[in-house]
Amino acid sequence: MKLVVQVKLLPTPVQAAALEATLRACNEAATWVSEVAFRKDVRNNFALRKLTYDAVKAQWNLGAQAAQHVIKKTCDAYAALKANLRAGNFGKPGSRRYHRATGRSIVFRAEGAQPYDDRMLSWRIDRRCISIWTTVGRIKNVAFTASPEQLVTLALYRKGESDLVCRDGMWFMSATCEVPEAPLNAGPVDFLGVDLGIVNIATTSDGEIMAGRELNRIRGRERTLRAKLQRKNTPSAKRRLKKRRRKESRRARDINHKIAKVMVAEAERTGRGIALEDLRGIRERVRLRKPQRATHSSWSFAQLGSFIAYKARRAGVPVVYVDPAYTSRTCAECGHIDKANRVSQAWFACRNCGFVDHADRNSSRNIRARAWELWRRGAQSMAPAPPSRQRGSGAERKRSVTSSGARCASRSL
Known part of the structure; x- marks a missing residue:
């Protein structure tokens, strides 16, 4: 490679x-x-x-x-x-x-x-x-x-x-x-599901949460400082803007590299593959309020996904991309899909069986289950079709459910 x-x-x-x-x-x-x-x-x-x-x-x-x-x-x-x-x-x-x-x-x-x-x-x-x-x-x-x-x-x-x-x-x-490249592990014992997000950059199906609150606070502080310097528009303000213009992207890139390295090392150590969501086109599909746009636009999920993919390829770890539709509404225990299951950004509570868990951890377990089913059935999407009466909104409509919405990275790589 x-x-x-x-x-x-x-x-x-x-x-x-x-x-x-x-x-x-x-x-x-x-x-x-x-x-x-x-x-x-x-x-x-x-x-x-x-x-x-x-x-x-x-x-x-x-x-x-x-x-x-x-x-x-x-x-x-x-x-x-x-x-x-x-x-x-x-x-x-x-x-x-x-x-x-x-x-x-x-x-x-x-x-x-x-x-x-x-x-x-x-x-x-x-x-x-x-x-x-x-x-x-x-x-x-x-x-x-x-x-x-x-x-x-x-x-x-x-x-x-x-x-x-x-x-x-x-x-x-x-x-x-x-x-x-290392020889590809063609027989993984399981998959490590990874849910990518803004508040929590990555959450694995093992329960490890890699929070992004500090990075989001830094990004907010940088945006405020940039706006202040742009309004000032003096020579010294322009010099300071030029000096700081790549600081935020360098920090985000460094964090993404570290997260990807930890995940690939864990998957390689345990003989598992890695399951990721296929989030292509998410920026065009969601509609956001003005205060949310800057945060959503600075979300570097594609960069993190590419880092995980190339590091996994070098280590011989298979990567499977699954359809992300309704992963945050589906119960990882009973499979019940309901918009009301997502109590808040942080918590998930199933209305059918009463299962309670961190919302991102529950999503990562659903991603892992879809990847394992996908791997066994030859890269055909098994994403469950939601009830017709339930319509997602905003970020919940990550992707429409299709029979070909998943890709197997062991073949595409």
Whole structure:
């Protein structure tokens, strides 16, 4: 499987100036190539290369490999745009967002990432430095720093391209590594159900609750501070906004990594698989009041799910995605479905058998049961159909119940 190892570069001021000039030239060239591709409606790499290759080399003083990577980067950007349009991420055809995305050529930021191959970049991992091509010539002995685990991964598994990235005045190199996967556990003894939420980031069927109250408080404090600084709109306020703009996302990413690591380790230790909800499209399906929108939009459930998936794949742990419909209303003991079962955000009380439990723990048990049934029946959804008189609202309508609403990650991965 492919993993990306990101190391921090420590260039001298002269080296940093050369790297900055290189990124600026490559992205200016990519913007010009994008205009040509848009004007002449050419998206194929080889066809676009015939139209732009010579001009890119001559006008921006790029080498042969750099020019080819600039053209390929442009084609990849249009391919990504096409995929997003097809997925509906820019709205329906004819909408304002759709027209804004398709009505002009793609523009690359001056500090956008630039791919490098082994002809343009050499790694000296033992000396913790790289030799890299720039528009002013090849620069040697550009130092970088990395953890011992990253160094081992780079030394053993680095393969393919690396990306030069400039972010907030800091330089990074993202290297692609081909890491071997562990053999998939084709016979799990059970599944570890995981309920993803906002108040509690993740709750497992074992009863472990990973609360998100602290993270939500930090996010609320950051939103209040951002609004205050934006209203102030002074130079010092703008500098402070720029300094803090990625702090919240870094903290959430770190927490999600730690949660995913704990869950995968527990599933691997006990010989179980992991059961997750398929929450694709939930933001479009729910209707929220204005005070709830910011909290719901900052809910990074997709990131946590992707972290669990790739860590499980590396450890050989199967992952099954189930239909999340009515998991929070269904009793994990008797299977009774009723909207009134969900007494509050935190508690579940079955109106049929009297079973009482934490609401998220009850949901995770339902997810685990659906995953186990799914695994035994060959990835066919067994989500129970709710009574016709009961209609979910808001976040309860996570997903309409369909016969194909579940995916088995052991096959999709």
